[in-house]
Amino acid sequence: MKLKPNADILEMLEGYEKIVLFGDSGCAQLCDVGGILQLEAMEDFLIQNNKKVLGYVFVEGGLCDIHATTLEINDNMNMLREADAFLIQACGVATQVVTDLIPEKESFPAVDSIFLGVMPERFVHHETCVMCGECVLHLTAGICPIARCAKGMLNGPCGGSMDGKCERDGETDCVWQLIYNRLQSLGKLDNIRRIWGIRDRSLSHSPRTIIHEDF
Numbered sequence: 001m002k003l004k005p006n007a008d009i010l011e012m013l014e015g016y017e018k019i020v021l022f023g024d025s026g027c028a029q030l031c032d033v034g035g036i037l038q039l040e041a042m043e044d045f046l047i048q049n050n051k052k053v054l055g056y057v058f059v060e061g062g063l064c065d066i067h068a069t070t071l072e073i074n075d076n077m078n079m080l081r082e083a084d085a086f087l088i089q090a091c092g093v094a095t096q097v098v099t100d101l102i103p104e105k106e107s108f109p110a111v112d113s114i115f116l117g118v119m120p121e122r123f124v125h126h127e128t129c130v131m132c133g134e135c136v137l138h139l140t141a142g143i144c145p146i147a148r149c150a151k152g153m154l155n156g157p158c159g160g161s162m163d164g165k166c167e168r169d170g171e172t173d174c175v176w177q178l179i180y181n182r183l184q185s186l187g188k189l190d191n192i193r194r195i196w197g198i199r200d201r202s203l204s205h206s207p208r209t210i211i212h213e214d215f
């Protein structure tokens with residue numbers, strides 16, 4: 001996730017004066033878009049641009065947790081009633097949760113949701129999963145060829161792999177080189193001989209629903 005440009009945020013809030021900011025201590029905070037620090041920075045920015053920030057709704061955990069978000073909303077109902085609009089500093093799911101819970105007012109997304117990834121260090125995120133619906137990591141030594149290959153190659157490297165690097169920039173490791181090396185070290189190189197069929201794209205068609213059975 002990353003915050004939208006300031007100009008975009010001001011444009012979507014045009015005509016709305018009293019704003020409440022939403023954030024959470026889960027993904028929003030980890031991605032540096034909707035922790036308390038980012039809510040404070042957004043408040044300063046909006047005040048400088050003639051907005052009134054009435055306060056924050058901050059959920060411990062994630063705004064995607066409808067139960068937790070409902071409790072926070074109930075605790076802040078007076079402030080929310082007074083607001084003209086809400087600015088959601090979390091993913092698109094969070095904006096839709098607040099829209100569903102308070103449909104009489106508009107919730108605006110302060111954030112662009114981009115990918116699932118790892119954080120090798122603070123402020124750095126690398127894409128490692130695109131939620132394809134059919135995980136193949138058990139065959140590729142725990143390294144995703146879909147999210148980490150510029151072409152999503154499934155049957156080994158393309159012709160542009162050179163000295164272990166991807167032709168995209170010559171610096172990024174070719175993911176198939178990584179997969180090969182790790183399969184070799186695991187004694188599972190036979191996996192690479194597997195010829196993959198066409199992936200079932202219907203598994204990544206939206207909207208999807210998951211119902212977990214009790215077990």
Ligand code: SF4
Pocket residue numbers: 128129130131132133134135136137144145146147
């Ligand atoms: S194969 Fe890659 S994109 Fe698909 S679920 Fe597994 S990690 Fe995610």
Ligand code: SF4
Pocket residue numbers: 148149150151152153156157158159160161162165166167168173174175176177
């Ligand atoms: S060089 Fe490797 S990582 Fe890059 S597109 Fe080709 S197969 Fe994918």
